[in-house]
Amino acid sequence: MHFLFKTSYRQDTRLFRHNGQRFWYGLLLAGVLLVPFAVGDFYLGELALVFIYAIAGIGLMLLVGYTGMVSLGHAAFLAIGAYAHTWFLQLGWPLPLALFKATVITALVGAVVGLPAMRMTGIYLAIATLAFAVIVEQVIVHWESVTGGFRGIGVPEPMLFGADLGTPVAFYFLCLALLLLCLLLALNILRSPTGRAMTAVRDSEISAQSMGIHLARTKSLSFALSAGFTGLAGGLLAHQLGYLAPEAFTLLLSIQLLLMVVVGGLGSLHGVVFGALFIGLLPQVIAMARDLLPPAIGHTPGLEPGIFGLILILFLIYEPLGLYGRWLKIRQYFALFPLYRKSTFRRQKHFLRTERMR
Amino acid sequence: MELLQLLISGLSQGCVYGLIALGFVLIYKATEMVNFAQGDLMMLGAFLAYSFINLAGMPFGWGLLCAIAAMASLGVLLERIVLRPMIGEPPFAVLMITIGLGFVLRAGAGAVWGNEPRSIISPLAGGVVRLGELSIGYENLAIIGGTALLCLALFGFFRFTRLGIAMQAASQNQLAAFYCGIPVKRVFSIVWAMSAAIAAVAGVLLAPITLVDPMMGFVGIKAFAAAIVGGFGSFKGAMAGGLLIGVVEQLAGLYLPTGFSDTSAYLILLLMLFARPEGLFATMQRKKV
Numbered sequence: 001m002h003f004l005f006k007t008s009y010r011q012d013t014r015l016f017r018h019n020g021q022r023f024w025y026g027l028l029l030a031g032v033l034l035v036p037f038a039v040g041d042f043y044l045g046e047l048a049l050v051f052i053y054a055i056a057g058i059g060l061m062l063l064v065g066y067t068g069m070v071s072l073g074h075a076a077f078l079a080i081g082a083y084a085h086t087w088f089l090q091l092g093w094p095l096p097l098a099l100f101k102a103t104v105i106t107a108l109v110g111a112v113v114g115l116p117a118m119r120m121t122g123i124y125l126a127i128a129t130l131a132f133a134v135i136v137e138q139v140i141v142h143w144e145s146v147t148g149g150f151r152g153i154g155v156p157e158p159m160l161f162g163a164d165l166g167t168p169v170a171f172y173f174l175c176l177a178l179l180l181l182c183l184l185l186a187l188n189i190l191r192s193p194t195g196r197a198m199t200a201v202r203d204s205e206i207s208a209q210s211m212g213i214h215l216a217r218t219k220s221l222s223f224a225l226s227a228g229f230t231g232l233a234g235g236l237l238a239h240q241l242g243y244l245a246p247e248a249f250t251l252l253l254s255i256q257l258l259l260m261v262v263v264g265g266l267g268s269l270h271g272v273v274f275g276a277l278f279i280g281l282l283p284q285v286i287a288m289a290r291d292l293l294p295p296a297i298g299h300t301p302g303l304e305p306g307i308f309g310l311i312l313i314l315f316l317i318y319e320p321l322g323l324y325g326r327w328l329k330i331r332q333y334f335a336l337f338p339l340y341r342k343s344t345f346r347r348q349k350h351f352l353r354t355e356r357m358r
Numbered sequence: 359m360e361l362l363q364l365l366i367s368g369l370s371q372g373c374v375y376g377l378i379a380l381g382f383v384l385i386y387k388a389t390e391m392v393n394f395a396q397g398d399l400m401m402l403g404a405f406l407a408y409s410f411i412n413l414a415g416m417p418f419g420w421g422l423l424c425a426i427a428a429m430a431s432l433g434v435l436l437e438r439i440v441l442r443p444m445i446g447e448p449p450f451a452v453l454m455i456t457i458g459l460g461f462v463l464r465a466g467a468g469a470v471w472g473n474e475p476r477s478i479i480s481p482l483a484g485g486v487v488r489l490g491e492l493s494i495g496y497e498n499l500a501i502i503g504g505t506a507l508l509c510l511a512l513f514g515f516f517r518f519t520r521l522g523i524a525m526q527a528a529s530q531n532q533l534a535a536f537y538c539g540i541p542v543k544r545v546f547s548i549v550w551a552m553s554a555a556i557a558a559v560a561g562v563l564l565a566p567i568t569l570v571d572p573m574m575g576f577v578g579i580k581a582f583a584a585a586i587v588g589g590f591g592s593f594k595g596a597m598a599g600g601l602l603i604g605v606v607e608q609l610a611g612l613y614l615p616t617g618f619s620d621t622s623a624y625l626i627l628l629l630m631l632f633a634r635p636e637g638l639f640a641t642m643q644r645k646k647v
Contacts, residue, residue, distance in 0.1 A: 126453060302461075350448075352529070353531050
């Protein structure tokens with residue numbers, strides 16, 4: 001077991017709590033930096049996609065895991081970020097500024113969506129975001145001058161100071177750098193009073209209001225931040241896809257993002273990374289497994305969403321804390337060996353009391 | 359005249375939405391869970407009816423009854439396996455699990471029956487009733503009639519029977535319902551069986567219009583919007599919401615530029631959520647202290 005003996009306030013605010021964490025995360029960073037030299041272009045592309053999903057997942061986790069508001073329409077923010085980024089690139093803006101402007105625009109749209117969303121709870125908010133996503137899809141299809149409608153638009157190669165960042169290795173490092181930046185940003189937000197306010201809103205709105213937290217401002221800020229992160233991921237996704245079309249941003253993508261957040265583990269940024277790895281690498285695993293399954297199951301077109309659904313159901317029933325939760329349990333088992341108890345992680349059951357009569 | 363014809367087709371389309379919305383509202387009213395897989399249950403009901411009527415050669419009425427019975431037992435099975443572990447979990451988890459269930463059902467239907475659209479051999483096919491210049495298909499009449507009947511039946515069931523009142527009690531305060539001796543888990547199973555049976559009827563009524571294929575369940579999303587517009591938790595609200603959305607969709611297709619007819623359901627939904635989140639027939643009340 002590890003006991004941390006704190007001798008200064010500085011230790012409370014540091015990013016890593018002790019040298020052990022520094023060592024392991026440093027090792028992980030070294031590994032991630034060295035991966036391009038060991039792995040081919042295809043897997044580098046897949047890993048870049050994993051990083052992009054992770055950035056979008058940070059956004060969604062801020063909203064769902066930390067503020068408790070479910071959004072079924074986050075693919076719409078990805079779409080807005082992607083199209084805005086492409087639009088600015090076509091206008092001639094350099095890559096960092098175009099990404100930044102896409103992020104800001106998506107964040108503003110998120111704030112606008114978040115304003116009426118404050119009045120809605122739970123399921124109504126989920127449906128409102130779903131409706132928003134459908135409407136955004138229609139707007140994309142009909143706003144031909146900016147988005148090219150059904151035909152879509154090609155995305156220019158990412159160039160930074162003359163260097164082409166579109167090569168697999170360079171794009172991998174670009175996505176990795178932005179993911180690290182976003183993770184640091186998210187960690188800082190969550191440590192600050194803003195982040196604590198969001199967690200307070202998730203746990204109990206009434207208690208949060210009694211503590212003096214401005215509910216409306218926190219919720220719309222959370223929406224805006226979430227949309228901003230997702231917009232940044234959308235800009236990168238535009239480069240990854242190469243060609244933008246409305247069919248790339250469907251309800252299935254929103255559900256995949258939600259699946260990533262749930263499977264990874266709600267309420268932690270580690271969960272985002274776990275979930276992104278899961279979502280990014282699952283299609284490859286399914287593709288490999290297709291040949292092993294009998295033809296009737298293996299070759300149906302709906303196999304991938306079906307397996308997503310099955311995994312979602314299994315995780316929600318048997319592993320509600322997600323992959324990160326499972327890792328915490330394993331770590332706790334070894335840390336407390338042989339005194340580990342399953343009930344440490346058991347969630348309390350709440351019997352239903354209706355929301356309809358208060 | 360065209361307007362009236364559009365109105366009629368809007369009404370029948372609206373009744374379809376209303377029928378699926380009835381299934382949503384039934385589950386919500388009795389268990390306060392939202393079932394995103396209702397559209398896919400409808401699709402499964404239609405496929406089962408197709409198997410019984412087309413493949414096994416049963417007459418229409420018997421095939422429909424067998425499909426309803428099969429779906430009811432499937433509903434109980436699903437409730438036991440997937441939903442019962444979710445009693446006591448936050449509503450978000452239940453929502454996600456029903457979304458996952460929807461995906462699994464769609465993939466399963468695609469694997470078992472294939473993805474080409476099929477149609478059920480039905481005695482109502484093709485017949486048309488003419489009132490002056492209007493023509494209403496037999497299928498549309500069957501939809502409108504069936505929906506009205508079901509709505510009345512469900513309303514009467516929840517108002518006047520003991521089981522219906524027990525279901526409402528279980529949805530309002532589970533612990534108190536347990537204390538009063540209501541077998542809450544068995545009530546849940548019955549609710550899911552009823553909802554799946556209604557979904558089967560909806561599927562068979564809808565099959566002549568949108569042929570039977572695994573993607574048929576996407577109508578469920580619009581039906582969901584209809585349920586929310588009408589007020590989640592009231593049957594007449596579900597019907598009213600469905601009819602409203604059905605009629606507005608048809609009129610939007612005629613009077614507004616393209617693209618609006620697809621999104622009109624969602625625009626109405628968003629408007630309703632901004633202006634009056636409880637819906638047309640609100641079931642949310644606040645105690646005045």
